[in-house]
Amino acid sequence: MANPARTLSYETEKTTETRPGVTAERRRGRGAVTNSVGRFEPYSRSLEDDGWDSLGDLPPFKTDISFEAVRKIITRNQSPDISFDRSINPYRGCEHGCVYCFARPTHSYLGLSPGLDFETRLTVKPNAAELLEKELAHPGYQVRTMALGTNTDPYQPIEREHRITRSVLEVLAKTKHPVGIVTKSALVTRDIDILAPMAAEGLVRVAVSITSLDADLARTLEPRAPTPSRRLETVRQLTEAGIPTTVMTAPIIPALNDEEIERLLDAAKGAGATSAGYVLLRLPYEIKDLFQEWLAEHRPDRLNHVMSLVKSTRGGKAYQAEWGKRMIGDGVYAWTIGRRFELATKRLGLNQNRTSLRKDLFTPPARKGEQLALF
Structure with a gap:
């Protein structure tokens, strides 16, 4: 068990700071090391040992679920860096606990921490x-591909009980609306009965994210996501059902998993994937601190090397938010990663026949009070 009074040191853009860690026992099975407040809060909080070992009496972090009756479910965007302009996220927060998740800062808008709150609340x-x-x-609705699970995983563990993602897919299937799904979870195979008929009509594509083939690394990076082998089996089951499946080698983290690019793509091809993509590690806002805390905890010998290479791909900073560079980075190291990915996908015949999903089959649902057509 970690020392309750332990503090973690990590490098920020301007200075070196310390933040108190949460004991290993309390955060067992979680990704983030701390639970610092978001950047919009007027006050900060920290844990301090008062000498009576009071921190050892605090309970473990448990998953807490709340319900929100939202007024709109389709989110729009105008980003030139992504291939869709609309998306649906059935959940806020994600229990998978991926420490690098670019969606973590969204919890700050709720008055919650992008750290442990993001994966437990x-x-x-x-x-x-x-x-x-x-x-x-x-x-006035104009049909284009709907992206499902762009901010948090639509098949995270709580989907087994709440089935919000499945209910959304049922609507999309009934209206013959094209949809692209991104997930790390094997639970997506539960919905093959919906996805396979949609795929037969050219209405769906699934992307399975596989960060590493190293089970030990994956377990600490993505503590509640399925193992790499389960994800490869998911790719196999989807492709055998006739569902076009992409493997996302994401994120690629310099000096941590970048050596696996070719092996990951070989495994993806062997499992039946027809296309592949990648995203270079992104560390906006609070994520840069959370990730450095994770490195200090799990890979302290690599912290400085990893962050040095990350900054070499981001114009000397931990993150670069410019359009066209957010996903792939910049500089020699980023170029090398891109070139390796390009050569490997070409050798394996990936990304050769990627077709657009069909929009012409869309049939809008009847509006409330509207009389149905006779023919």
């Missing part, structure tokens, strides 16, 4: 399917 949107039907039925 989750929100379910129970009226997602109902809202989706209403929004698709709007007279």
